[in-house]
Amino acid sequence: MLFSIVVHQMILFFSILLVGNVAAKQGVIQENYLPDLAKLVSKIFLPVLIFYMTYAGTTRQMVWENAAMIGLAALFYVVISAVTWIIAKGLRPAGDKAKVFQFAFIFGNTGFVGVPLLIALFPKDGILYLALFSIVDQLLFWTYGVYLATASDKKAKITLKSFVNPNIVAIALALIFIMIGAKLPTVIDDTLQTIKNAVGAMAMIYLGALIFYSDWKTAFKTKDLYFGIVVKMIILPILLGKLLLMTGLPNNMIWSMIILMSLPTMTVVPMIAKLYGHEGAYAAGITAATLAVSIVTIPVVVFFTT
Template sequence: MIFDIVLNQMIVFFLVLLTGAAASKLGVIRKDYLPDFAKLISKVLLPVMLFFLTYSRSTRETVFENLPMIGLAAAFYVVIIAVTWVLAKILRPVGDKAKVFRFAFIFGNTGFVGIPLLAALFPDSGPLYLALFSIIDQALFWTYGIYLATASGTKARINAKSFVNPNLIAMALAFAFVLIGIPLPGVVCDTLGLIANGTSAMCMLYLGALCYFSNLKDALRSKELYAGIAVKMIALPVAAGWLLKATPLDPTMTTSLVLLMALPTMTVVPMIAKMHGTEGDYAAGLTVGTLVASVVTIPLVALLAL
């Protein structure tokens, strides 16, 4: 059942992604549109979707009942940080590529892929699981992630402003509204719902355009891309799925965690890598390579582990 839903959702995502690539081929979406397109999605659409789905499908009780998701997220990041460190030592990417490789394979695309996927699979609880997971995810991304993106010999620029971003604000507001019990007028909910309903398609259209305009040659020639996909996007989530079946935890929670573990590279990784170092193009190749692979690997993980 879960495999069927995941497979269907990834096929739908892939077809919309192809639509974005076709629109780019036809000149409807141009390369210079992508930065503004990404800003619209990351600063408006995804925060609205995250807020609305968390607010509308959570209660004070469900938030407290599902707090173990924070602990599971922390455990996952301890494991993936250790595993990518070992992989980098074995594969020995040149120079700062070792750090950027780890950066790319530690942080998954919870926004553009994770939110739509969990919302489709578990409409009532999926967005809450992702919001709780994101507490650890975002805290590490804007600290340890920035360190990994920063060129060797340069001091990482980490400050409090890094944590003030639309997704974190949306998540904090959603939790506040739910825990305090603040009701929103029906017309506001309808407006937010309409925006949320179109967000998944916009994400996939953008990712399709990103694939079309990206140069994958260097990434496709790098052995670390394939090793990262095999270990992070297949082996680890499958092993976690088998282990978590033996625990008394809610199966929907553990299923959500396994799928979050299997996500492709976070879309903003190339931008952060370029901003803080010299390996932005390498990061972009890994990002698009993992995105294309995820169309196959996520359903495979669902088949083998769930």
């Protein structure tokens, strides 16, 4: 049942990706518009979705009962950081590519791919799991992630402001509302619900256009990409998933974790890699390539884990 839902959802994603790809090919979405479209989705649409889906129907008891997700996230990041470091040492990519390789394969696309997929699989608690996972995810992304993205000839600049981003604010506000039992006025509730219904399609259209404009075919010529895909997006989620299914933790929590572990590279990784270093193009290739193959690899992970 879960496998068929994942396959259906990935086919749906692929269909909407094609819409974005065709829109880019026809010039409807220009390449210079992509950064603005990404900002619209990541700074407005996704935070609204994360806030509303975490807030709606979630109780204090549900938060406490599922707090183990934070521990699972921390454990996963310890494992994936060690694994990608070993792979990078073995492959020895030139220059700063070793660090950027780790950066790209440690942090998954929780926003554009994880959010719509978890909502489809677990409408009641999928976003709660993602919100708890994101507490660790965002903390590490803006510290260890920035360090990995920073070129050897530069110094990483990490400030408190780095952690104040729309998604973290959305999660914090949602948890505050849940803990104090606050309720939104009906008109605001309806407004947020209307916005959140558009997020999945907007995210996929953006990613389809991103694939069109990215030099992802070049990424397929590097062995780094294949090792990263096979290990991070297939083998690791299957092995860790099978172990987690033996722990007795809630089934939906474990499957949410399995999906999160198998996600393609986070969309903002190339932007951060370009901002702090010199390997933005390398990161962009990995990002687009992993996104393209995730249409197949995520269902493969679910199939072999079950």
